[in-house]
Amino acid sequence: MKKIVAMLMVFTLTVTLVMQPNKADAALDLAAESAILVDAESGKILYQKNIDAVLPIASMTKMMSEYLILEAIDEGRITWDQSVPISDHIRQLSLYTALSNVPLRQDYTYTVKDLYESVAIYSANASTIALAELIYGSETAFVEQMNEKGTELGIDREDFEFVNTTGLNNRDLLGNHPDGTGEEAENMMSARATAQLAYALLRDYPEVLDTASIPTKVFEAGPDPDTERIMMTNWNWMLPTIETQHDYEGVDGLKTGFTSAAGNAFTGTALRDDMRIISVVMRTETRYDRFNETAKLLDYGFNNFKKIELFSEGHSLEGEEFIPVASGKEREVGISSNQALSTIVRNGQEDQYEATLVLDQDKLNGDGELVAPFEAGERVGSLTLTSDTNEEEYLFSNQKDEVDVVTDAGVEKAGWFSMMMRGIGGFFSGIWTSAVDMVTGWFS
The missing domain is CATH 3.40.710.10 (DD-peptidase/beta-lactamase superfamily)
Incomplete structure (x- = not known):
């Protein structure tokens, strides 16, 4: 009986919390x-x-x-x-x-x-x-x-x-x-x-x-x-x-x-x-x-409500600080937000937000690389706010809190000699990898 009473009390409390506006x-x-x-x-x-x-x-x-x-x-x-x-x-x-x-x-x-x-x-x-x-x-x-x-x-x-x-x-x-x-x-x-x-x-x-x-x-x-x-x-x-x-x-x-x-x-x-x-x-x-x-x-x-800055200008997400570069003198480039990401937040709900990186696929090649040459400040995507509660509603369906993500530096196009050496390096690297895989297979 005590267990039943306790369960009823928990259920009543839960319904009250859920249904109370x-x-x-x-x-x-x-x-x-x-x-x-x-x-x-x-x-x-x-x-x-x-x-x-x-x-x-x-x-x-x-x-x-x-x-x-x-x-x-x-x-x-x-x-x-x-x-x-x-x-x-x-x-x-x-x-x-x-x-x-x-x-x-x-x-x-x-x-x-x-x-x-x-x-x-x-x-x-x-x-x-x-x-x-x-x-x-x-x-x-x-x-x-x-x-x-x-x-x-x-x-x-x-x-x-x-x-x-x-x-x-x-x-x-x-x-x-x-x-x-x-x-x-x-x-x-x-x-x-x-x-x-x-x-x-x-x-x-x-x-x-x-x-x-x-x-x-x-x-x-x-x-x-x-x-x-x-x-x-x-x-x-x-x-x-x-x-x-x-x-x-x-x-x-x-x-x-x-x-x-x-x-x-x-x-x-x-x-x-x-x-x-x-x-x-x-x-x-x-x-x-x-x-x-x-x-x-x-x-x-x-x-x-109050307007607060959740992520400062120049913010990069952990593990997504760089994107690969194709045909450039550099193999990758740093990316970050070009302005602070702020939003209107209900008091006490500041911790319900996180940022998500959304890359512009039109700017990347089929391998997900940004093709050189490009200058510093090249837009590559956006930093978008998401909410844990998913209760955010906007006037227009396409609206969201976001800022541009841009390249931190410019990258020049690599010369033909550099590209040739990379190709040769890639060729021998592929041979070496195949040889290692074959030898490993003998003893596995």
């Missing part, structure tokens, strides 16, 4: 239908809740519009000081005061920079469409590019659908919604896809934060300084420079959103101690909730 995760009770927290450098997912539910995203849509605007700037297709035409539809929409807008005139000059700032700071809807028409000729064409760019960035096509450039419901576009989209259609994305978009935007165009972090700015809507100077206050109330109860240390972006279907949503990002994280909350009840729940997410990230 991580204390930090259990304490994070978010009042949001969907949420995700991600390391902005590696793409590692730190927290997730219902992240594959496809929901309306409202003005978080403008992150994709900003991506395409910054891409057009980067490629030289438009310039910051270029003037932007204002069509009749855009003029009319800009006066729709129930929406987030700055009033736009057709007899006044606005630059790309003027309108872009109104988009990134004040979520101005008519300004967004004006830039879309400038870059691709129509909002319809711009929306086509939005969907194509999403796929190009590696976002699963089933996880998003763009029907306009702003995030409004199409019915708010005064009958001028993009061709091929429904009158009641609205942009849709999952929290995972939204985080993927934010990740790509910060990776490819980090300058987006230069504008997204501006707390207030005056928009010159027309020539009258008394009546046409619009004070734009950033909708991101978590910016430390905005005096609200929501300001949060390190927050410098990224995009809020609201429609009746989407509820209140927010994609945020914050940087502390060389660690930047991205958060997304979707379908919270109020404007205050989207910031309160984001603060919980960011607290969770900064309190429970």
